[in-house]
Amino acid sequence: MSIEAGKRVEKGAIRDALLDAASALMREQDTVEIGILDIAARASVNHGMIRYYFGSKEGMLLALLDRDVMHAIHQLEALFQLDVTPTERMRIHLSGIVDTYYRIPYLNRLIQAMVRDATPERVHHIAEELLKPIAGAQQRIIEEGIAKGEFRAVDPKLFYFNTIGSADGLYSNRFTLSAVFGGIPEANEALHERYRAQTVETLLAGLLR
Structure with missing residues (x-):
């Protein structure tokens, strides 16, 4: 391996x-x-590495947001390659959204932090490159389901908020989970699986004819 290749590996690792x-x-x-x-x-590492690689803490958090959301977008691209019914495609999609918030419970809070007092360029990037592809994919599934008679007519915009609110709810509310529902400090794998199953079926029930 060349010295330059070694530097690239090290840079990527840091x-x-x-x-x-x-x-x-x-x-x-x-x-x-x-x-x-x-x-x-x-x-x-030394804290100066944050400025070196990202320019600032905000630059690093934006890079993290990009990485987190792009993973979900790539999964959506694969989803549309599957030969399945709209109902099954939506079930897979909803499961993936809940899994994302279990893995990244800070996601909505990070998005809000990144757009607060942000430049128009950053707001445009987050909206157009990260959020609209997910909302658009969900709308595409809904329209496919309506066209094939599997879904009743719903407002895709409102259903998107139904989805995100449901997916985010358990994982971003540790205090309520702990103080009100039995002292559980956070959702574990078993609770996540139960919540995912109930959430997906509840949301689907609002779609199916």
């Missing part, structure tokens, strides 16, 4: 380590308000 560290801290601390010193310490 960059990924910083993103992984920020993600882990936001999950553990249940907040997007995390410090650069904590991020760097978790990644075992």
Whole structure:
């Protein structure tokens, strides 16, 4: 391996380590308000590496948001290659959305933080490149289902908010889960599987004719 290739590998490893560290801290601390010193310490690098690789903490968080959401978008691209009914496609899609919020419970809070007082360019990027593809894919499934007589007519925009609100609800409400429902500190795998099954079936019930 050449010296330059080695540098590229190292750079990618440090960059990924910083993103992984920020993600882990936001999950553990249940907040997007995390410090650069904590991020760097978790990644075992000097905090100056954040500025070096991302320009700023905000640049790093935007890169994390890109990585998190693009993973979901790539899954959607694969979903439309499947030869399945609209109902089954929607079931897979809804399951994937709930899985995403279980894996990334800070997602909605991070989006809000990234668009608050942001430049028009950043807002445009988040809306057009990250959020609209997901909302558009869901609308496409709904329209396919209506055309084939499997779904009743619903407003795709409102159903999108139904979906995101349901998917986000359990994982972003640790206090309610802990204080009201038996002292569970956060959703574990078993609870997540139960919640995913109930949420998907509840949302589908509002679609099916």
